Amino acid sequence: MKELFNKENYLSSTFDGAKRKQSAIVTALLCVFFALSAFTFINALYAFVDAIGCIVSGSPDVAIKELLRSLPLILCFFMTLWTLLLIHGYYRNASPEKRQKSLKKNSIAILCFAGITILYVIVALIIGKFTSIVEGSPFPIYPLDTVLYSVVFATIGVCGLVVMPKMAAKHEYVVPSRGPIVTKARFFYCFGVSIWMLVALYGAAGFVTGLFIIDFFHGYLAFSIALMVVFLVDALSLICWELVYNKLKEEARKKLLLPLALVGLCVSVFAAGFYFIALGFNLDGPANVGFGVLPIAFSASVNIATLILVLTPVIASVIALIKGLILRKK
């Protein structure tokens, strides 16, 4: 594990000043868009979960009516997530042609999301779906806030189409993340990573939101702390993979995967154990202090959200452990 702290094991050790700067900017952008994705994710989740509640309760008409009102909010999440994926995927591609193609394709997609959102709000205003551009709910200037947000992303899309290709022609791009994209069982790989990413977004949003909204007292301190630990582990699990493991050189990754997976497993099992013990003391804890950050578990009859949150980092660690053992045998 000492090798984890050895700078020589990181790709950045081979970078010159310009490349290092570029790598830092990419990492910073990833962090910004991860945070924005987490924030918009919890908003979209709230809107979506309520609509599911309507359907489960036998009122699909109410679900449709409500989702149509919240569509700009949901589109804002997808355009943010798309941008996060664009930044993440773009720098992993070694081929300049593929990079340019990806940049063009994804910039158009972001422009489409932004355009549809703005157009939708205008049409909804004309037909009276919104009584005013600042009708309010869930935010004071909704839906104007989604329009402004879309304008920012439309600008990002335009930059992706116009500015970035010119810059790319001038500069050599670094590859801060793992180079080759997985080709074997790609569907399962992408599906698994997507779930892991959503759980990490949920964990990040839950942890930050939880700091403000979880009532740590009123008899629920142990449960509240355990819930925060689970959220933190969910977020850190993916963040470590992306910002530490993926930045290691190929040889270092082979050596360090097993010990990293073991640490991940210990931490996630500890978090799971702590959570279930604390829950044992506060069986009504999720409903009385945690539902604000557990919107999926909103129904009074399911614990599925907490199970997903608790088990995902454990599963991710087990998969990493298996892969680490295989790599070591090779």
Place this chain on the structure above:
Amino acid sequence: MDIKAKLILLALVPLCLTSCGEKAFADHLDDYVFTMKYHDNFNILQLTDIHWNYNSSTVASRAYLDKVFAQVQRHLKEEQGENAKIDLVEITGDLFMLANTFHVETLVKYMEEKADEYGFLYAAVWGNHDHHGIYNPNWLSNQFKKAPHSIHIDEDDNLYGRSNFIINLTDDGSKTAATKWQLANLDSGASFSETAISPFRDYDYLRKDQTQWWKMEHDRVGVDVPAIAYYHIPQADNLKAWNAIHYEGATYKHKFFKLEGFGDNGNEAYASDFIKVGRENNLKGAFMGHAHNVDWTVDYDGVVIGLGVKTGTELYFAHVDAQSTKPEVQEGLASVGINENFDLIGASLVTLKDTVGNFDLEHLYLNERTSGDFVRWVKW
């Protein structure tokens, strides 16, 4: 102390802290009590399950509530004379679900405006979804505690739930005067897991300590004082009464609609003793919400137990089809004397008639329609 013992101690600290700062409810009974001046024809409007959420248009919802208040005020003046008004609004839970601070602040502001306009006070108890939002439960309580026309309390105590309080209706509105009616507001909780690894959750119920607390509060004003309770989740008694009537031949007076389950805990092990103890202690009525497609009310051995009419169109509500062949729809329609399609939304009104425990109950069905709103008042 070895390292193992230190680690165990460290792990136990949070658990120990969970009970710090709580006060014993039995030593502070006065802290839970508000008073209002009683008069005959004291009108209590029950709103329930407003359910403001991320998808809600609070503009549309406020427009609907405007109509409810205006309709109730008009009705009271027609029935009781020009001076009649809504005295108290009881909001029996699920004001919010998947909401944020904007919704809470907007609703409190709205209720304050209406309280000024109509001259009422309002009291809210929490339902199973009110803590299901992007805000701290303490912050939520504080919004209702600090609003001038709101009656609310949230004590850090050893009493289960967070919105347990009493409104005593006294001769002159002071705490020292004789109490004529007592209104018990209880937090029926949200849900809980039976074990730490249960995949499913059970609806919560009124706990024994809440019954004990209410009885102590009631004993303080006198056993002869009639009482009405307001809370969110129906208890086992609603279903027991329904079954007694429909399967055992019982002849309790009953009325209105039951178009889905009551949404109670359903497990005999968690059946609350509140109604039983209430019956022995002059509890005249218990009104709740929770199941939006139900406003069925029954006089269950001397205690009128009923669900209020769901207020507004958020989340879900029943479209009552007059042509339906379903027995529960036909039974409800026959009981209210309506023979056209309508939605089961509106409000409920209790009028305290005298100080010996008599009260009237009416359900208002109010549907917004482009061709003119549908309005029906149905007496209990």
